[in-house]
Amino acid sequence: MVDKIKVEDLSCYYNKKCVLESLNINIAQNEILSIIGPANSGKTTFLRTINRMNDLDATYSREGKVYLIGDNIFDMNMENLRKRIGMLFAMPIPLPMSIYENIIYAPKRLGLISKKSEQDAIVEQALRDASLWNEVKDRLSLSAMKMSGGQQQRLCIARILAINPEVILFDEPCTGLDPISTAKVEESMIELKQRYTIVLVTNNVKQASRVSDRTAFFLMGKLVEIGKTDRLFVSPKEKQTEDYITGRFG
Numbered sequence: 001m002v003d004k005i006k007v008e009d010l011s012c013y014y015n016k017k018c019v020l021e022s023l024n025i026n027i028a029q030n031e032i033l034s035i036i037g038p039a040n041s042g043k044t045t046f047l048r049t050i051n052r053m054n055d056l057d058a059t060y061s062r063e064g065k066v067y068l069i070g071d072n073i074f075d076m077n078m079e080n081l082r083k084r085i086g087m088l089f090a091m092p093i094p095l096p097m098s099i100y101e102n103i104i105y106a107p108k109r110l111g112l113i114s115k116k117s118e119q120d121a122i123v124e125q126a127l128r129d130a131s132l133w134n135e136v137k138d139r140l141s142l143s144a145m146k147m148s149g150g151q152q153q154r155l156c157i158a159r160i161l162a163i164n165p166e167v168i169l170f171d172e173p174c175t176g177l178d179p180i181s182t183a184k185v186e187e188s189m190i191e192l193k194q195r196y197t198i199v200l201v202t203n204n205v206k207q208a209s210r211v212s213d214r215t216a217f218f219l220m221g222k223l224v225e226i227g228k229t230d231r232l233f234v235s236p237k238e239k240q241t242e243d244y245i246t247g248r249f250g
């Protein structure tokens, strides 16, 4: 399988303190890779590094390389990176505008659409792919702020899909969602991996075991173990992984 992302000897620091150490990970095209681990193990820092969200933080520094199909993401211009890698956060943050405007905002800003007919098609497709179309198709002009939390999170997924990136990063996307909303977000992820590469950071080991092809276990800034999800949850190679997935710590 083609590697979409290659992480080579990546180390990250805040105030010169190492929070991710010499990480090497390859992420295959069309896979869902879950990253699990207790608080402060560096999971979010890893996602923020891939998306270069920490670039403006003066206390943050890094060493190593991350390639997106051969292109070093640290050399890429930000607009190009935003088109190619989308990120979904723990709390849904819709823009204070209509459902329709929320979805076309980024594609318009990035110059990806011009004609109104194109806009309508993009909005419909993105909402369908995020499993939200049937719930909102008759009220696209409604303020996104009036949607439920679960709908807002799926709207945020639709906003990313409208840009049609290659990789989607999910940072604890089901925090605060009820089980039905969580199941809908998980169903969307499984559908989406046919077209996208997905990295999912989750504190919920059951979620990792339900949706991902492979799982990586981080502990105190180090990659302890990575492997096929079925294998890792049934017969982890490392004692620390076993302790974590059986709830003995974290």
Ligand SMILES: Nc1ncnc2c1ncn2[C@@H]1O[C@H](COP(=O)(O)OP(=O)(O)OP(=O)(O)O)[C@@H](O)[C@H]1O
Residues within 6 Å of the ligand: 014, 015, 019, 037, 038, 039, 040, 041, 042, 043, 044, 045, 046, 057, 059, 203
């Ligand atoms: N902006 C920051 N400035 C300074 N230290 C930070 C910053 N962000 C994170 N850290 C530190 O980096 C380490 C890794 O944090 P990170 O948020 O990446 O871990 P995490 O595994 O995602 O944790 P959680 O599951 O609690 O979100 C922690 O020790 C944290 O305190």
